[in-house]
Amino acid sequence: MASGNGTTGGSSTTDVYNKARHWLLMPSWAILGTFVLAPVCVMLIYSFLTKEFRGGVIWDFSLAAYDQFFFDRGLFGDGDPTLQWTYITIFWRSIWQAGLATVLALLIGFPTAYYIATRPENTRALWVFLITIPYWVNLLIRTVSMKFLLRDEGPLNDLLMSTGLVDDPLRIINTNLAVQLGLFYSYLPFMVLPIYASVERYNFTMSEAAADLYASKWNTLRRIVLPAVKPGVVAGCILVFVPSLGAFLAPDLLGGAKNFMIGSLIEEQFKGNAGNWPFGAAASMILLTLVMSVLLIIARPQRSAGAKI
Numbered sequence: 001m002a003s004g005n006g007t008t009g010g011s012s013t014t015d016v017y018n019k020a021r022h023w024l025l026m027p028s029w030a031i032l033g034t035f036v037l038a039p040v041c042v043m044l045i046y047s048f049l050t051k052e053f054r055g056g057v058i059w060d061f062s063l064a065a066y067d068q069f070f071f072d073r074g075l076f077g078d079g080d081p082t083l084q085w086t087y088i089t090i091f092w093r094s095i096w097q098a099g100l101a102t103v104l105a106l107l108i109g110f111p112t113a114y115y116i117a118t119r120p121e122n123t124r125a126l127w128v129f130l131i132t133i134p135y136w137v138n139l140l141i142r143t144v145s146m147k148f149l150l151r152d153e154g155p156l157n158d159l160l161m162s163t164g165l166v167d168d169p170l171r172i173i174n175t176n177l178a179v180q181l182g183l184f185y186s187y188l189p190f191m192v193l194p195i196y197a198s199v200e201r202y203n204f205t206m207s208e209a210a211a212d213l214y215a216s217k218w219n220t221l222r223r224i225v226l227p228a229v230k231p232g233v234v235a236g237c238i239l240v241f242v243p244s245l246g247a248f249l250a251p252d253l254l255g256g257a258k259n260f261m262i263g264s265l266i267e268e269q270f271k272g273n274a275g276n277w278p279f280g281a282a283a284s285m286i287l288l289t290l291v292m293s294v295l296l297i298i299a300r301p302q303r304s305a306g307a308k309i
Contacts, residue, residue, distance in 0.1 A: 040288070047281035057277050065282035087265070087283070094262040095290075097176065098244035101183035102191075105240045106233070108184075109191030113232075116192075117199035128196065131189050139186060143249045146182050147173065150254070174256035182250030190239035198232025234298060242291055262287055 047065055049057040067073075070088070071081040116127040134142060149156055150172045157169040172178050202225065210220040226233070248263035255261070262283065269280025 043281045043284050046277055047285050049278045049281075051276050051278050055275065065276075065278040066286075068279055069282055069286065090260050090265055091262050091286075093176075093259070094245055097179060097183060097261060098241050098247075100180060101187065101244045102237050102241040104180070104184050105188050105191040106237060109188055109236060110195055110233070113192045113195035114199050116196050117202070118204075124200075128193070131192050134185075135189065140249060142186065143182055143253050146185055146250075147178075147253050150178055150181065173254060174259065176255065176259055178254040179251050179259050179261070182254045183244045183247060186247070186250060187240045187244055190243070191236035194235040194239065195229060195232040198229035202228050238295065238298065241294070245291065246287060 046057065048061045048063070050060040050062055050064060052058050067081075068084070070084055072084045072086075073079050073081050112131075116124055116131075119127060148154055151157075152169040152171065152173070156172075157166075160166045160170065161168075172181075206224050206228070207220050210224055215223075246263040246266075247261060248267045251259055251261040251264045252267070255264075266280050266283050266287070269276045269283065
């Protein structure tokens with residue numbers, strides 16, 4: 001009779017999967033360990049090595065790469081340490097550029113996602129398709145196209161001058177503005193799609209109930225809609241901020257040498273035999289630590305909110 005008991009049968013099946021779960025997860029753990037954890041460990045080891053004069057590394061462990069990032073010890077490295085403002089400034093520029101790109105993407109992405117989610121169901125797929133079209137083209141090609149658009153003799157300046165809005169071409173290329181436009185353009189869909197997924201699941205009868213209770217549209221948005229779609233907003237902000245922080249194509253092609261970001265700095269350290277691999281690895285680990293800290297700060301309130309629910 002036990003065989004006819006649904007609960008017993010279900011428990012037996014569950015026990016089988018519980019015993020096998022470690023083996024079932026082995027392929028996933030192997031892939032993550034090989035392609036995620038192992039490269040990070042290699043980078044961590046290299047950050048503690050010493051640069052060889054002719055390129056490459058010497059297997060002599062030290063903190064020289066981290067010391068170089070934070071402190072300036074003079075031309076010959078034997079002076080009194082002072083803060084290395086050059087790299088700290090590049091790091092700070094990366095943070096505020098990534099933060100501003102995230103804010104701009106949110107300001108444009110949220111209304112766009114809300115608009116798409118409120119269209120008739122048979123047309124939403126078309127709108128999502130239009131949002132994802134830029135990702136059919138390589139990021140390098142898109143960034144070069146942005147450079148062509150913004151250059152002094154480009155279509156944007158030609159349009160502005162033909163309409164009489166400006167008399168001389170605007171100097172946009174090789175400025176922070178150009179970098180910001182490149183980041184915003186590159187990662188805007190990363191903001192739109194997660195928010196769209198959250199808004200699409202939102203119960204709009206809650207907004208109707210708020211309107212029946214004489215709530216203004218602003219109060220409805222702030223107190224009902226935003227809390228309901230917050231997971232999508234948080235996911236979108238992370239997906240825009242993290243890649244923007246480590247971006248190097250937009251700063252290199254649109255910003256020039258005076259608008260370096262941390263991604264450009266890291267890229268330069270691994271070019272050719274003259275590169276400084278330990279310093280590049282140290283800068284990468286500092287960037288990774290910053291990103292992980294931001295993610296942990298964001299994840300803590302999300303975890304607390306989930307526990308309360």
